[in-house]
Amino acid sequence: MELDFTLIVLLFLTGLGAGTVDAMAGGGGLITLPVLLATGMNPIEALATNKLQGSFGTLAASHYFVRKKLVSLYEMRWMIASTFTGAVMGTVLVQRLDASLLARVMPGLLVLIALYFMFSRSISDQDRERHISAGLFAGTVTSSIGFYDGFFGPGTGTFFTLAFVALAGFSLARATAHTKILNFTSNIASLLFFAVGGHIVWLAGLVMAAGQLLGGLLGAKLVVSKGTRLVRPLIVLVTLTMSARLLWEQFGTVW
Secondary structure, eight states: OOOOHHHHHHHHHHHHHHHHHHHHHSOTHHHHHHHHHHTTOOHHHHHHHHHHHHHHHHHHHHHHHHHTTSOOTTTTHHHHHHHHHHHHHHHHHHTTSOOHHHHHHHHHHHHHHHHHHHHOTTOSSSOOOOSSOHHHIIIIIIHHHHHHHHHTOTTHHHHHHHHHHHTSOOOHHHHHHHHHHHHHHHHHHHHHHHHHHTOOOHHHHHHHHHHHHHHHHHHHHHHHHHTHHHHHHHHHHHHHHHHHHHHHHHHTTTO
């Protein structure tokens, strides 16, 4: 794939914007995938290249959150392992099964999640009581969401954040920080399989990755400095946008 100067700038700015939004609320793929498809990539190449560039954004955000001590990689080791395993299983299975059922039910689930983030009193800048043990959380919740990311993907960050807030009792900033670690984990798991299959457009992905590195760092800083008052409405906006996009993909051509 040949890249002229204009396309390089477009890809870089797309990565920058998507990385910033994704670090705060998830949903960066809403920005990046349409741009990648517009370059002429087929859907598999676009998905694979999206995993490459997205991994850099989640890496930058994860590194910042670790430095700020919002997460401990040692304490998350079982969550990381479970997420990786689940993502690998999902990536393998999606090559054999039809994911269209998930596409049909996802918009409704995302709307319910948006309503939760709008109205729940349990979302704050302070940690609350945990409702599930750390071991059970890693063995069931993170592995299931990792599997979902490998199998389908849209809303993965939102599901992780919701689980950390509702079940683990985390503050929204701490939940977002832990989400980025697991997002990076599931991205890497899927990326390995795409790389083996030779589907990644490396040059385009690495140009976007440069923007993602800066965007992921900027978004992570905003999470720490602004907390719930910025992240909460952004999660609602991104979640509703994802739902609308999935509905359009299903019914837009019919309308």
